[in-house]
Amino acid sequence: MPYRNNSSKLRCIKNHLKLDRDRGSADSSFQLGKIHALSGAHRESAPTNVTHAIENCYKINFPTGNPDYKLVHDEVVAIDTEKMTVTFNLVNGFSFGRPVWYVxxxxxxxxxxxxxxVTSAPVLQKIKVGGDDSFSSAVExxxxxxxxxxxxxxKNPQHQRLYAALTDGYRPNNVLGGIPTIxxxxxxxxxxxxxxxxxDAVNNGDRTQLREEFHILGLVESSFLTGPNGFEFGSTGIINNCPIVFRLL
Structure with missing residues (x-):
């Protein structure tokens, strides 16, 4: 497939290959060397890997939003392959009383x-749960x-509920354990x-928004909280990968 000199395409390829290089791709130096073949006025046959770089780069370019979720992660709001930026939908929560955003x-x-x-990643089931504060634990x-x-x-400042996220689309204001800087x-x-x-807690009007791990554990000990359906509180055995993005306070 012939390619003419096109600065926009060239930037797109460079950005794509920069991602490969930053990830430590084994053949990134080879790919970067091939870029120079496109800087001339006309080439009859571009290298296959550069051709794919162009095609993939433009397939996932949604700078104004409305991305094709068959091609990008469901939490992506917009992606600009020219500016090398991705806008994610962030989730609000709390860590030790402080509001945070995570993805x-x-x-x-x-x-x-x-x-x-999010992405279904069954391999995460191999990670041991239930010992977040123990030595060498991989989880929080x-x-x-x-x-x-x-x-x-x-509109309710005390809003905090899983079912709310399922029924009205609002985030449930989850409480996280330790995060960086804390x-x-x-x-x-x-x-x-x-x-x-x-x-009993519901009938007595004790429900409130909880924002701190040890407050929750104390309410479990005091029998205000239990696990689902009154069962023992503890790990569900499910792991979510949710990196912290920002701490607000």
Missing amino acids: SMDSSDPTVAAIEG RIFIAINGLSQNGC ANDYSPLWDINLYEWTQ
């Missing part, structure tokens, strides 16, 4: 992956309310712990 990428459970709009805990307050959605045992692999307010 959901993968889940070990296919149902959770479908709900969250994330606490998700099953029946927290959800009336009026995001704890030294951070991991982006979150061991999902579901909790449920007891019926």
